[in-house]
Amino acid sequence: MAEVEESSKPMFAGLSDISISEDILVEGDISVPVGSHNADNDFSTLDEPVKDTILRDLRAVGQKFVHVMYPKKSSALLRDWDLWGPLILCVTLALMLQGGSVDSEEEGRPQFAEVFVIIWFGSVIITLNSKLLGGTISFFQSLCVLGYCILPLTVAMIVCRIVLVGGSGLVSFVVRLIVVTASFSWSTFASTAFLADSQPPNRKALVVYPVFLFYFVIGWMILTFSPSQ
Amino acid sequence: NPETFKKLLLFQEFEDEQGFTDNNQGATTVTIDDPIKSRKQRKATGTAFEEEDNDDKTELLSGQRKSAPFWTFEYYQTLFDVDSHQVKNRIIGSILPWPGKNFVEVYLRSNPDLYGPFWICATLVFAIAVSGNISSFLVHQGQPNFRYVPDFSKVTMAATAIYSYAWLVPLALWGFLTWRNTKITSLVSYSFLQIVCVYGYSLSIYIPAVILWIIPNEGLRWCSIVVALCLSGSVLVLTFWPAIRDDKPRITIAIISTIMILHVLLAVGCKACFFSTYEMHPSKAHNEPSTATNTSSTNPK
Numbered sequence: 001m002a003e004v005e006e007s008s009k010p011m012f013a014g015l016s017d018i019s020i021s022e023d024i025l026v027e028g029d030i031s032v033p034v035g036s037h038n039a040d041n042d043f044s045t046l047d048e049p050v051k052d053t054i055l056r057d058l059r060a061v062g063q064k065f066v067h068v069m070y071p072k073k074s075s076a077l078l079r080d081w082d083l084w085g086p087l088i089l090c091v092t093l094a095l096m097l098q099g100g101s102v103d104s105e106e107e108g109r110p111q112f113a114e115v116f117v118i119i120w121f122g123s124v125i126i127t128l129n130s131k132l133l134g135g136t137i138s139f140f141q142s143l144c145v146l147g148y149c150i151l152p153l154t155v156a157m158i159v160c161r162i163v164l165v166g167g168s169g170l171v172s173f174v175v176r177l178i179v180v181t182a183s184f185s186w187s188t189f190a191s192t193a194f195l196a197d198s199q200p201p202n203r204k205a206l207v208v209y210p211v212f213l214f215y216f217v218i219g220w221m222i223l224t225f226s227p228s229q
Numbered sequence: 230n231p232e233t234f235k236k237l238l239l240f241q242e243f244e245d246e247q248g249f250t251d252n253n254q255g256a257t258t259v260t261i262d263d264p265i266k267s268r269k270q271r272k273a274t275g276t277a278f279e280e281e282d283n284d285d286k287t288e289l290l291s292g293q294r295k296s297a298p299f300w301t302f303e304y305y306q307t308l309f310d311v312d313s314h315q316v317k318n319r320i321i322g323s324i325l326p327w328p329g330k331n332f333v334e335v336y337l338r339s340n341p342d343l344y345g346p347f348w349i350c351a352t353l354v355f356a357i358a359v360s361g362n363i364s365s366f367l368v369h370q371g372q373p374n375f376r377y378v379p380d381f382s383k384v385t386m387a388a389t390a391i392y393s394y395a396w397l398v399p400l401a402l403w404g405f406l407t408w409r410n411t412k413i414t415s416l417v418s419y420s421f422l423q424i425v426c427v428y429g430y431s432l433s434i435y436i437p438a439v440i441l442w443i444i445p446n447e448g449l450r451w452c453s454i455v456v457a458l459c460l461s462g463s464v465l466v467l468t469f470w471p472a473i474r475d476d477k478p479r480i481t482i483a484i485i486s487t488i489m490i491l492h493v494l495l496a497v498g499c500k501a502c503f504f505s506t507y508e509m510h511p512s513k514a515h516n517e518p519s520t521a522t523n524t525s526s527t528n529p530k
Contacts, residue, residue: 132309133344205313210348217355224362 061085068148068190078141078194086147089154090119093218096157097225115221122214123147130199130207137198146211149191153215156183157222164225176223184219188212308422311342319345323430326463331471341422346429350395353432356439357391358384361503363443383503390502394495395432399424405484406472413476419469427468431461435496442500454496462492 045053061084094115127142135142160176192208199207298304311319315336322336361383403421410418419427438457442450465488473481 129309129344129348132306134306134309202312202314206311206316206344210351213348213352213355220355220359 057082057084061088064148065151068151078137078145081138081141081144083140083144083147086123086144086150089147089150090116093119093150093154093157093222096161097221118221119147119150119218122217126210126214129210130195133203133206134200135195135198135207137195142195145191145194146214149187149194149215150218152183152186152190153180153218153222156180156219157225160222160225180219180223184215187215187219191215305343308341308343310340311344316342316345319430320349320433323427323464324434324460326460326467328467331468341420341426343422343425343429345433346395346425349429349433349436350391353436353439354384354388354391356436357387357499357503360439360443364445367443368445387499387503390495390498391432394491395429396425398491399428402469402484402488406469409473409476409480419472427465431464434461435499438496439499450500454500458493458496462489465489465492 060080060082064082064085094112097115098112123143123146126146127139130137130142131139137145156179159179163172163175163179166172188208188211191211195207195211196204319336322330399421403419403424406419434457438453441453444450466485469484469488473484476484
């Protein structure tokens, strides 16, 4: 490399003379570590029995139900969101609320599609609202929380149906009113416990109010449900 | 000549009156670059950048706020840039008209929001549906063969009526005012979003009025309608007065009366649709014909 140090010559003139002689052995080892295949096996769930898959998802859904019934500020609901729970709850609620065949007595009750659309459309609008106000929660996490927090209202619906079997007088109305009010405030409280942390502090009321309105409307539909005769 | 030419080409020191030493020259470039540098630093936060940019631009270019194009999410976030207390103040301002205060100037300034109009309309729709159901239940309670049936078609009807009022009337008004502005330059001109905002917040007085309509007392209902109409109507008139007072008196009166008539129509129409139909149910003998004649006689056009 003595040629390079001479400043009179142009910079890379000496490199054209360099060549690697044939008897210098160039060897190396290019191989991909095989260990990644083992990690792959842990996450591949194609080979397990179907029962395991279903049970795992059911356990996750059930765990979230427990979280909703005893709302603490845990982030389990937010971290592993899934929409199975909201779907089950929404379908159950819509099936129980729907009117029967097109009868003159039952035409005032909401159809299955109406309840379904109200719940999902309402959740989407509330999520959009919280994102527009500057919330940091993601779209599907918010849908997940709102859907799971319908659980107390679904329980109230079941209780109301049982109470209505006994009679539809004033006493049953008062009982149903108390049950629905308690469950709708439980739902609102549970969802704000999960959602409130993701909002800027001076806009919390702006985000909580639509959630209140949403559960109020669903509670109203449950309360005014009249049984078929 | 080549001498003078060389002299002209030589670097010449200028007299440094303002102290343009090396230090100061560096400082000058820093002050020019500073807002750009800090904006680049803030760009990482995404939407915060948009909002701060809007704040700067609000002070520089009054009236030109929305810097993001309307198909991006950030544009709509600027329309929701309000705090809880701001919304509360705007609602109070729309309920209590003050002769000197213009709603747009005092409360909106250059920050109209869509949160208020959207959720106030939604609340009004559900309040009408719920109160209508409760009032029909209370009216027919004594009758033995009445089975209470909640009516959900009313919700969609109410939603259509209220949302179209809250959006189409401001659109028409804005178009008309913009057209008049080409003929007569007035000091005050409102953007479309500001008019939507005013109309949305002015509907907020109807929410307690609608809840009062549960009580099946006709006198109380008409009383609450009149009070609500006076309050929100005066807010609207006070808001739009500065924009149209420079116009011909006939046009001014025409606009004011159109605003008021549409407002009255909305209130009376809601009452007629949702609170009297139940009393005209064909299978019921208990009828209130006075309500029917009242509502049909108030048809102004």
